[in-house]
Amino acid sequence: MLTWISSLALALAAYLRFKPLNNEQNDEEIAQRKALRRAKLEERARKGNQVTLKSLKVLGSSPYTLFIKSWISAFAVGIAWLLITQSYGAGIVMSLVGYQLPGLWVEKRASRHLDALGNQVSLFVSTVADMLQGGKTLADAQETASLLMRDAPMQAITQQYREEVAGMVPIVQATENMAKNVDMGNFYFYADVIAAIKTAGGTGGRGLQILDYEFQEEEEIQADLKGEISLWMGLLLFFLGITLAGPFVYRFGLPDIWREIPSHMGWVPVASSVATFIIFSGLRRLSRFRVTI
Structure with a gap:
């Protein structure tokens, strides 16, 4: 039974490894935009180290610390599996899984922070748009919006913006610096709109309307993608538990x-470890994809 389930898990992991994440078949424009964005996110997710570095940046953690934790985890998991399975080959393979565990944990934590960051950015943009439409100056609008940012990391980013403006840095330059720290495509567009407002005057109503639409569409896409990602990750976690439980059942039961x-x-223990590594690699791929959403 355990062998059959492990084989099924391997087939699922292989399917996820080669399955394109942009296979929605819909002729409507919104579906095409969604498919295009999924393809771009998948490409970014393939660049694993960049995703991990982005996660560390959001959390304010050091890559060196993660490197040390990864080696400690690899050693601990490898030794533990060697003692359980009494197989050096299985221990070596599982040490590769252990090496990735801290990175998976970092990406999981970063995903929550990035969700919060997206919500804060949306609030910031809508607040500035409303205040500009109400006749406030750009400086006052961004100052007020920045004071509403009370969650990390947006709080620190907007605080830096206020400090730069207080230090006589031009608003356009300070906004560009803020966009670089946020590192979201839509917020780069916001910085361009602010630059246009500062140069040509006006409220930038059309640009901010487009930006508001982009954020609404972004939320719809995120809701769809996160539901699918959660489903696949849940299935892989189930199969991962099965492959890990096999040696425990036979070893102690x-x-x-x-x-x-x-x-x-x-x-047998080596094959079980290889199956675990393949399934875990599929799980890590989905984890990195989740960070890019």
Whole structure:
């Protein structure tokens, strides 16, 4: 039974490894835009180190600290699996899984922070738009909007903006710096709109309307993608639990059977570890894709 489930899990992981994440078939413009964005996000997710570095930046953590934690985790998991399975090959393979565990945890935490950042950015833009339409100056509008940002990391980003403006940095330059710190495509567009407002005058109503539409569309896309990602990650976590439970069941629940495995069927724990690594790699890919949403 465990062998059958492990094989099914491997097939699922292979399917996810080669499955394009942009396969929606819909001729409507919104579906095409969604598919295009999914393809771009998938491409970014393939650049794993960049995703991890972005996660560390959002959390304010050091890449060096993650590197040390990854090696410690690899050593601990490898030794633990060696003691459980009594197989050096299985221990080495599982150490590769252990090396990725801290990165997976960082990306999981970063996903929550990026969701909060997106909500804060949306609030910031809508506040500035409303105040400009109400006759406020650009400086007053951005100052008021920045004071509403009370959650990390947007709080620190807007505080830096206020400090730059107080230090006589031009508003356009300070806004560009803020966009670089936020590092979101729509907010770069917002910085361009602000530059146009400062140069040509007016309220930038048309540009801010487009930006507001972009944020609404972004929320719809995120809702769809996150539901799909959560489903796949849940399935992979289930199969990952099955592959990990197999050695435990035989090692501690059926010791008479397990006694013969290391000496006569040494390939079994190695194959189990390889299956675990493949499934975990699929899980890590989805984790990185989730960060780019």
